[in-house]
Amino acid sequence: MVSYKELGLVNTREMFAKAVKGGYAIPAFNFNTMEQMQAIVQAAVETKSPVIMQVSKGARKYANPTILRYMAQGAVEYAKELGCANPQIVLHLDHGDSFETCKSCIDSGFSSVMIDGSSKPYEENIALTKQVVEYAHKYDVTVEAELGVLAGVEDEVAAEESHYTKPEEVIDFSTRTGCDSLAISIGTSHGAYKFKPEQCTRNAEGKLIPPPLAFDVLHAIEEKLPGFPIVLHGSSSVPQDEVDTINKFGGKLPDAVGIPEEQLREAAKSAVCKINIDSDSRLAMTAAIRQHFAEHPDHFDPRQYLTPARDNMKKMYIHKIVNVLGSNDKL
Numbered sequence: 531m532v533s534y535k536e537l538g539l540v541n542t543r544e545m546f547a548k549a550v551k552g553g554y555a556i557p558a559f560n561f562n563t564m565e566q567m568q569a570i571v572q573a574a575v576e577t578k579s580p581v582i583m584q585v586s587k588g589a590r591k592y593a594n595p596t597i598l599r600y601m602a603q604g605a606v607e608y609a610k611e612l613g614c615a616n617p618q619i620v621l622h623l624d625h626g627d628s629f630e631t632c633k634s635c636i637d638s639g640f641s642s643v644m645i646d647g648s649s650k651p652y653e654e655n656i657a658l659t660k661q662v663v664e665y666a667h668k669y670d671v672t673v674e675a676e677l678g679v680l681a682g683v684e685d686e687v688a689a690e691e692s693h694y695t696k697p698e699e700v701i702d703f704s705t706r707t708g709c710d711s712l713a714i715s716i717g718t719s720h721g722a723y724k725f726k727p728e729q730c731t732r733n734a735e736g737k738l739i740p741p742p743l744a745f746d747v748l749h750a751i752e753e754k755l756p757g758f759p760i761v762l763h764g765s766s767s768v769p770q771d772e773v774d775t776i777n778k779f780g781g782k783l784p785d786a787v788g789i790p791e792e793q794l795r796e797a798a799k800s801a802v803c804k805i806n807i808d809s810d811s812r813l814a815m816t817a818a819i820r821q822h823f824a825e826h827p828d829h830f831d832p833r834q835y836l837t838p839a840r841d842n843m844k845k846m847y848i849h850k851i852v853n854v855l856g857s858n859d860k861l
């Protein structure tokens with residue numbers, strides 16, 4: 531058993547309370563590689579922002595859970611080396627799918643876990659979430675739960691009301707589970723193809739404009755649970771310049787579309803205090819690497835193409851922190 535406190539990590543409790551009060555959101559960036567980790571830490575230190583580094587099931591499989599845990603420990607030390615005396619870094623499990631996965635993360639030094647029972651019937655979601663909360667709270671680890679189903683790109687009825695979180699359920703759910711934060715579904719979606727073209731409109735240049743987030747549902751939830759930390763998943767904006775660079779240098783991502791940043795900024799001012807961004811980092815990395823290979827066909831040292839990739843991710847992280855989430859200067 532390793533406590534996250536020995537690693538210099540923090541849980542989300544205090545940072546969420548401050549974010550809700552302050553009208554900003556904490557960035558939750560997924561990572562699987564050293565370059566992503568370095569870019570996240572550099573961006574957080576330079577902007578004096580708290581940050582959540584999160585690990586998905588796929589990341590655990592790709593990188594190995596033990597390595598990721600040591601990377602998070604390294605992130606804290608790296609932040610100090612970069613001049614941040616008291617870094618606020620959370621190591622969070624994204625979409626934990628069972629009690630066992632959450633327990634193994636808690637036991638190995640994670641400071642926060644998500645238990646995602648959203649695909650289960652309501653009562654089963656409550657029972658599973660409660661079980662994780664009881665274990666996690668013994669070690670002062672915070673728990674994110676999910677209520678409502680986030681549409682993926684495959685889902686034919688992505689925009690239907692029934693997928694949204696039901697505001698009338700949130701009080702019962704949060705009280706009975708004891709969860710520390712709640713991921714809700716108000717129209718965000720996972721991946722780089724969040725909406726099908728037929729769900730969108732097109733602007734004069736033919737670019738897709740996605741349907742707006744359901745702010746009425748968000749406000750109804752806030753009314754039921756004043757001040758309770760709300761989380762948005764699937765909140766990459768899929769920046770058009772990165773998509774254009776990828777397509778210009780041999781990639782093929784037609785009609786990739788995300789959540790407009792103005793809407794995320796709007797959400798961050800409310801009880802939304804954690805915004806998950808994964809795809810945008812993948813796009814920034816891929817765009818820089820594709821461009822580098824096109825311009826330097828003779829290069830084969832990974833450091834040659836991973837350096838601009840890391841720089842481009844860092845630029846994107848800083849932009850999100852300062853211009854979208856507003857978590858800069860909050861340490």
Ligand SMILES: [Zn+2]
Binds near residue numbers: 625720764806
């Ligand atoms: Zn998610």
